[in-house]
Amino acid sequence: MHTTAQAEISSFEIVRHYFHLAADRLGIPDDLRTVLLSAYREVQVQLPIKLSDGRVHTFTGYRVQHNGARGPFKGGIRYHPTVDLDEFRALAALMTWKTAIVGVPFGGAKGGVNCDPSELSAQELEKLTRAFTQRIDKVLGPTRDIPAPDVNTNAQVMAWMMDEYGKGHGYTPGIVTGKPIALEGSYGRESATARGLVYLFREAAQAVNLVPQEATVAIQGYGNVGSWVGRLMQQLGARVVAVADASGAIRAERGLDAEALAAHVRAGGSVAEFVADGVEPVSGEEFLATRCDVFVPAALGGMIHASNAHLLDCRMVVEGANSPTTPQADELLSEKGIFVVPDVMANAGGVVVSYFEWVQNLQHFRWDEREVNDKLGTIMRRAYREVAARAKEADGNSLRVAAYEIGIERVVEAARLRGNF
Numbered sequence: 232m233h234t235t236a237q238a239e240i241s242s243f244e245i246v247r248h249y250f251h252l253a254a255d256r257l258g259i260p261d262d263l264r265t266v267l268l269s270a271y272r273e274v275q276v277q278l279p280i281k282l283s284d285g286r287v288h289t290f291t292g293y294r295v296q297h298n299g300a301r302g303p304f305k306g307g308i309r310y311h312p313t314v315d316l317d318e319f320r321a322l323a324a325l326m327t328w329k330t331a332i333v334g335v336p337f338g339g340a341k342g343g344v345n346c347d348p349s350e351l352s353a354q355e356l357e358k359l360t361r362a363f364t365q366r367i368d369k370v371l372g373p374t375r376d377i378p379a380p381d382v383n384t385n386a387q388v389m390a391w392m393m394d395e396y397g398k399g400h401g402y403t404p405g406i407v408t409g410k411p412i413a414l415e416g417s418y419g420r421e422s423a424t425a426r427g428l429v430y431l432f433r434e435a436a437q438a439v440n441l442v443p444q445e446a447t448v449a450i451q452g453y454g455n456v457g458s459w460v461g462r463l464m465q466q467l468g469a470r471v472v473a474v475a476d477a478s479g480a481i482r483a484e485r486g487l488d489a490e491a492l493a494a495h496v497r498a499g500g501s502v503a504e505f506v507a508d509g510v511e512p513v514s515g516e517e518f519l520a521t522r523c524d525v526f527v528p529a530a531l532g533g534m535i536h537a538s539n540a541h542l543l544d545c546r547m548v549v550e551g552a553n554s555p556t557t558p559q560a561d562e563l564l565s566e567k568g569i570f571v572v573p574d575v576m577a578n579a580g581g582v583v584v585s586y587f588e589w590v591q592n593l594q595h596f597r598w599d600e601r602e603v604n605d606k607l608g609t610i611m612r613r614a615y616r617e618v619a620a621r622a623k624e625a626d627g628n629s630l631r632v633a634a635y636e637i638g639i640e641r642v643v644e645a646a647r648l649r650g651n652f
C-alpha cells in the first residue's frame with residue numbers, strides 16, 4: 232500500500248546512523264567501530280529451483296553473521312522479493328545489539344531468500360527451503376548459528392530446515408527455533424514477539440501517563456507480530472482502531488475484533504477484505520493519520536520516513552518491526568512529542584523465547600506456557616528499566632540511543648574478554 236513510499240535511507244544506513252550516535256557517547260574509537268559495523272561472515276548462495284511448470288528459477292539465498300562475541304549467531308529467516316545483502320547486514324547487526332540489550336547469550340545474524348512465497352506452491356517453498364538449508368549448512372549449528380522465523384516464514388519452514396539439517400547431522404532440534412510444538416518448539420514462541428512488546432508498552436505507558444487498558448491502537452502489518460499485538464492488546468482491554476497490511480487498510484473508530492481479524496487473515500484473507508460493523512476501508516495516508524494512543528509498526532523496514540512521519544497522530548510508537556523508522560522520521564516524531572520504544576528492545580521478545588526454546592532443546596525438556604511467559608516478562612521489564620535509566624542519565628537521550636549504548640557496551644566487553652580486540 233502507498234504508506235511505503237521509498238524511505239530516504241537504506242536499512243543499513245539507519246542502523247549505522249544509530250550505532251554512531253551511541254558509539255560517540257561511549258567514546259568508541261574508529262578502529263573498533265569498523266569491526267563492530269562489519270559482519271563476521273556473509274554467505275550468498277545460488278538456488279536454482281525447478282518450479283512446477285518446468286521452468287528453472289534461480290533464487291539467491293543469504294546468511295549474514297554479524298557478531299558472535301556473546302554467543303552463537305542468532306536471527307530470523309526472511310523470504311521477500313526485495314531482500315538483498317545490505318538489508319541482511321542491517322538486520323544481522325540489529326540482532327547483535329538486541330540480544331545484548333535483553334541479555335541472552337547470542338550474537339546476531341539474519342538471512343533469507345529473494346522470493347515471493349505467495350507465488351510459490353507449498354512444494355516449491357519446501358524445495359527452496361531445503362536447498363537453502365543445504366547451501367548454508369556449513370555455517371549453521373546449535374552452537375554456531377540458529378535461525379528462526381521472520382517475515383513470510385513460519386514454524387513449517389523451520390520444521391523443513393530442521394529436517395534438512397538433520398539429514399547430515401542427526402536429529403538436532405536446537406538448530407532452529409520457532410518450530411512447531413510437535414517438534415520440540417516452545418510454548419509461547421509464536422506470540423512471544425508481540426507479548427514482549429505488550430509488556431514493554433505497559434512499562435512505557437507510565438512515561439506518557441497512559442492507562443494501558445484504555446489505549447487505542449493502530450497496527451501496521453497483521454502477520455505474526457501484528458496479529459498477536461492486536462489480540463494481546465485486546466485481551467488487555469485496549470481497542471484496535473486501525474490496521475494495515477500490504478493490500479490495504481481499515482479503520483474502526485469504536486474498535487474492531489482483533490481475534491476475528493486474525494482468524495480472517497489466517498484463513499487467507501487480506502485486511503482490506505475484512506467486513507464487520509463499524510469497519511471502513513481507508514487509504515494508506517488516512518491509516519497513518521488515525522488518531523490513536525499507540526502506533527505499532529509491525530511490517531517492513533523504513534515505513535515511517537521523512538515524507539509520512541508528520542501524519543502520525545499518536546502518543547507512542549512501539550516498534551514491532553525491525554528498523555521501521557528512519558532517523559529523519561525519528562526526529563520528526565520527537566519534535567511532535569511522540570514517545571518511541573525502539574525495535575531493539577520492543578521486538579526482542581521473539582529472540583528471548585527463542586533462547587528459551589534453544590535451552591529446552593539442548594536438554595530435551597519442556598516448560599509450560601505460563602513459565603515461558605513469566606520468564607519473558609521478567610527479562611523484558613528488566614531490559615526496559617535498564618534502558619530507561621540509561622536514557623535518563625543521559626538527560627534527553629532517546630531510548631533508542633540508550634538501548635544501543637547498552638548493547639554495544641556489552642558486546643565490546645565480551646569481545647575484549649575473549650581477546651578479540
Ligand SMILES: NC(=O)C1=CN([C@@H]2O[C@H](COP(=O)(O)OP(=O)(O)OC[C@H]3O[C@@H](n4cnc5c(N)ncnc54)[C@H](OP(=O)(O)O)[C@@H]3O)[C@@H](O)[C@H]2O)C=CC1
Pocket residue numbers: 232234235380381382383384424451452453454455456457475476477478501529530531532551552553578579581582
Ligand atoms: N516473527 C518474529 O518473531 C519477529 C519479527 N520481527 C519483525 O516484525 C516485522 C513483521 O514480522 P512478522 O510478523 O514475523 O512477518 P509476517 O510475514 O508474519 O507479517 C508481515 C506483515 O507485514 C505486512 N506488510 C508487508 N508489506 C507491507 C506494506 N507495504 N504495508 C503494510 N503492511 C505490509 C504483511 O502484509 P501481507 O500479508 O499483505 O503481505 C503482513 O501482514 C518484521 O519487521 C520482522 O523483522 C521482529 C522480531 C521478531
Ligand SMILES: O=C(O)CCC(=O)C(=O)O
Pocket residue numbers: 305306307308329377378379380381408553578579581582583585
Ligand atoms: O527468534 C529469533 O531467533 C530471531 C527473531 C528475529 O529475527 C528478530 O528478532 O528480528
